[in-house]
Amino acid sequence: MKIAFVGKGGSGKTTLSSLFIRHLVASGAPVVAIDADINQHLGPALGLGEEEAAALPAMGEQLSLIKDYLRGTNPRIASAATMIKTTPPGEGSRLVGVREPNPVYDACARPVELDGGAARLMVTGPFTDADLGVACYHSKTGAVELFLNHLVDGPDEYVVVDMTAGSDSFASGMFTRFDMTFLVAEPTRKGVSVYRQYKEYARDFGVALKVVGNKTQDPDDLDFLREEVGDDLLVTVGRSDWVRAMEKGRPPRFALLEEPNARALDLLKATVDATYEQRDWERYTRQMVHFHLKNAESWGNERTGADLAAQVDPHFVLGESVATAA
Numbered sequence: 516m517k518i519a520f521v522g523k524g525g526s527g528k529t530t531l532s533s534l535f536i537r538h539l540v541a542s543g544a545p546v547v548a549i550d551a552d553i554n555q556h557l558g559p560a561l562g563l564g565e566e567e568a569a570a571l572p573a574m575g576e577q578l579s580l581i582k583d584y585l586r587g588t589n590p591r592i593a594s595a596a597t598m599i600k601t602t603p604p605g606e607g608s609r610l611v612g613v614r615e616p617n618p619v620y621d622a623c624a625r626p627v628e629l630d631g632g633a634a635r636l637m638v639t640g641p642f643t644d645a646d647l648g649v650a651c652y653h654s655k656t657g658a659v660e661l662f663l664n665h666l667v668d669g670p671d672e673y674v675v676v677d678m679t680a681g682s683d684s685f686a687s688g689m690f691t692r693f694d695m696t697f698l699v700a701e702p703t704r705k706g707v708s709v710y711r712q713y714k715e716y717a718r719d720f721g722v723a724l725k726v727v728g729n730k731t732q733d734p735d736d737l738d739f740l741r742e743e744v745g746d747d748l749l750v751t752v753g754r755s756d757w758v759r760a761m762e763k764g765r766p767p768r769f770a771l772l773e774e775p776n777a778r779a780l781d782l783l784k785a786t787v788d789a790t791y792e793q794r795d796w797e798r799y800t801r802q803m804v805h806f807h808l809k810n811a812e813s814w815g816n817e818r819t820g821a822d823l824a825a826q827v828d829p830h831f832v833l834g835e836s837v838a839t840a841a
Contacts, residue, residue, distance in 0.1 A: 516671075516787050518693060518697065520697050521680075523709045532557065534758070536629070538780040541630055544672070547634070549674065549676045550637070551659045551677060555638055558627070560761070561627050572625070574639050574655070582602075584619055585619075591826045592826055593821065598661070600658075600661055613674060630769040637659075637662075663676075667834065688807075690720075690722060695787045696713070696722055697726075698710050700727070702736035710747070723790055726747045727751070730752075757769075
């Protein structure tokens with residue numbers, strides 16, 4: 516199951532995504548955690564020290580390896596150099612799973628020990644001064660999009676992505692890659708503004724979206740969120756001494772998380788799990804192709820010197836049956 520956490524900067528989406536990752540690991544589930552935010556804070560939120568977090572391998576720096584591996588023997592893709600972030604898989608492409616070993620994980624993922632288990636953590640890499648004027652952050656998140664395009668995950672397997680803040684996620688088709696998107700919103704006008712943007716974009720693509728109210732303090736905060744987001748409000752999360760201790764680098768055992776917040780995480784997991792029966796791999800593949808053709812026409816063909824529309828395998832549908840056959 517693929518889950519995105521989105522929201523405006525400072526909303527608490529990284530904190531909530533890290534809590535959800537801990538919750539999944541504590542339940543015994545295999546988890547791949549991906550930091551796709553321009554500000555790379557997921558590692559520290561999962562307990563890594565500054566030096567450990569800085570030493571994590573950046574997916575953006577392994578893009579050639581990722582492309583070459585995922586291309587496999589697909590005859591429609593002449594070389595890794597002609598792959599762009601939206602390139603869809605086809606016959607001969609290599610697919611990736613959550614539990615397996617593969618060269619992409621070897622190069623880009625590191626285990627993070629958490630209470631009762633571990634998660635695989637991957638990061639896009641920070642946006643540095645060297646990138647200014649010559650790159651945009653979406654060139655780094657392109658590695659994540661390619662990974663998700665070739666990922667086949669089943670029930671009780673989880674990929675949790677901490678997305679970039681605000682509405683920047685819509686610069687590519689990555690926002691359609693998830694079974695569930697949790698939008699973290701504070702009970703303020705600015706806090707719900709991203710929700711309105713996301714809801715408008717998501718509507719046309721069938722994106723499953725639920726709002727998690729954060730930093731709520733009283734019934735008035737709850738009433739405000741209900742008025743602003745309606746039935747999309749799933750749950751609210753209040754003040755947490757556990758989170759406060761975590762932010763100081765001294766988190767207690769995760770089992771000591773406050774009961775109301777633990778119940779909120781239970782509800783998030785149950786909401787994600789319930790989407791499994793509604794999966795539509797044909798629609799998922801169709802959306803992948805839609806964004807690939809759009810990118811090919813607007814910039815991809817010119818940049819690569821190739822007809823990227825020819826990369827689309829019209830008979831290929833991504834899905835668990837394809838992964839089993841492979």
